[in-house]
Amino acid sequence: MKTLDKGVCAPKGFHAAAVAAGIKKPDATRLDCAMIASDAPAAVAGVFTTNLVQAAPVRYCREACERGVARAIVANSGNANACTGDQGYADVLATAALAGRLIDAPPEQVCVCSTGVIGVPMPMDRLLRGVEQCAAKLSDQNGGDAARAIMTTDTVPKEIAAEIPLGAGAVRIGAIAKGAGMIAPNMATMLCFITTDVAVDADNLQSLLQKAVAISFNCICVDNDMSTNDTALCLANGRSGVSLLPGTVDFERFGDALNEICLSLAQALVRDGEGATKFIAIIVSGAATDADAKRIAASVAKSQLCKTAFYGQDANWGRIAAAAGYSGARFDPAGLDLHIQGVHVLAQGQPTAYSEADVQALMKAPEIEVRISLREGAGAATFWTSDLSLDYIKINADYRT
């Protein structure tokens, strides 16, 4: 897998554009409206928030994914178009209609995604002007702009692209994502747009995407709040001329690459988590099942007290043991082992004679590894999380003001 430039424009036949449409701030200095378009109809797959309170664009994109064909994605930041009622849905339809007309595609082949503040009507005049401007400047040079345009409290854009050599020829995958806050497992508060020039039908694309999301975006946590707008979309336009069929080596190899790309973006979201000063991996093994291992990893990754201790660079393993204990997974506490930064701090449920000073010193690293081992079976899982810092509170106490 060879790294490429150009993000979502790396695969053949994809173009992008982004403009400052004035949705984040009326004075329009920050990119906040993006378009990604394929020059041929693409198979489309999507994974969405499981929140009952879903933004209008999420409800709309679900339907687009059920039809299985898309030509473009229009996305804005600064306004989530959530809790906006019938008008919110009508606004999505109007956005898709305009974008479809501009790129000569049926409106129902235009996906529309939003992220930002909940409960504020979309400023449609500004959004539609932004869509017009995007359509006029679509190019394969603007992948980076699209990555920047979907940022909210993100401090850095997240994009990645790679070429995957398959038996039948090389294909490309490009992707951008945004996250930072409201990042909870199932799924993160995030948008992720993936493009690829492989040829694959929508059903198989859906199953590949679901697998990739399960081990990436569904295994990260910043603040446990599941948003109303989470969306991961993947468009496959077939322009490489290489077809994927399930059961083949190529199918598996492509799936591995997609997993790797999603994992890389998911980890980038955690690294850029709101106020984050640490990147923490919670690695669980020896659980009765993989599901139990995931419960334990998630419980520790989500624990406010563990996350605050990571921020304080405190190897407070008692909080980790407590969070494992209330995870809902069954295990014998007498078989619990904990390693923090490679130091064995708890052996079969009892503290070891480790040096507190040594572990404290290791906790100063920007990346922390917590290993939790049980003696129940072969279940394993890993979660990635950020610490809970003073800056997280400052960012979120003032988000709307």
Next chain:
Amino acid sequence: MKTLDKGVCAPKGFHAAAVAAGIKKPDATRLDCAMIASDAPAAVAGVFTTNLVQAAPVRYCREACERGVARAIVANSGNANACTGDQGYADVLATAALAGRLIDAPPEQVCVCSTGVIGVPMPMDRLLRGVEQCAAKLSDQNGGDAARAIMTTDTVPKEIAAEIPLGAGAVRIGAIAKGAGMIAPNMATMLCFITTDVAVDADNLQSLLQKAVAISFNCICVDNDMSTNDTALCLANGRSGVSLLPGTVDFERFGDALNEICLSLAQALVRDGEGATKFIAIIVSGAATDADAKRIAASVAKSQLCKTAFYGQDANWGRIAAAAGYSGARFDPAGLDLHIQGVHVLAQGQPTAYSEADVQALMKAPEIEVRISLREGAGAATFWTSDLSLDYIKINADYRT
């Protein structure tokens, strides 16, 4: 119900004492060891953490409650005696043995409770000396000292006592509690000791206590981390000469008083939550079931983003709607109504034309009321929570250092 002084010593036949035993700090300036004793064997009931990782005293107290008879409670702060293995359990037995000898009671009738740091061996020499000193100074004047001795990061002691006029005569209930951090529903990280001079058997006392805990300590939240040591104990020594029998008006009246006392202490824990600047009630009605209402109330009460918005005095109802939506309760978002401080901000899933400035002004109050109404049925529940502040992070990033 008439308020009394003397806390756990208000009921007849209960005495208490507390000393600075040097468990919190070796220089022994803060009370950290307490004893509460009844001059007659008392029925005992207990509710405990459901965490799989349970401190040694919790495992021990469960057994005491199964036997149903207790003479005393010994409690310390500064050390949780959790994750301390076989030695931890042996230390509990040694503590109970000494206390039993000192007050002339069988050791298995002495409950032992601990709260504080996890994973540090109990300094037994200091604890046992503290127990000796407590036994020597038991008096009905020391209820307040006992309340102070169980504090960890609490900033104020929590105690309450009342006289309840029953048909067969007056009885008294006294109670102390500690909390502040690791406060999650089911149950809070807390200790609560309740004394009463009513005569009731252990089974009925257990059912009364469970009901009281369900609507009080299990409906509060500070930080969602369930501790290894949560314990609520109730001792009923019968010294009032008034007996309680199930199915009677007196039984119900006593139950109501116990509920009220537990609720008052639970709310006091939230008010004194680590770093808390606000006390927030989340009141849910119109859910399909009470259980669904509790799910929604708990989800909002636990949401890091909602709690941070409360701290920021921001009426960010989008986060409240989102937290309701991911609670796991089923409801139609189109029937969702939200009131913040009495202002109707969301009506049937859509924002009202409320004045943001008015709500912001109301959010400056120290107590916030959030009402969530659905159109699913008659299910209702209330949760109480604190805000998530900069001070919470400061307190918990440095707890052990």
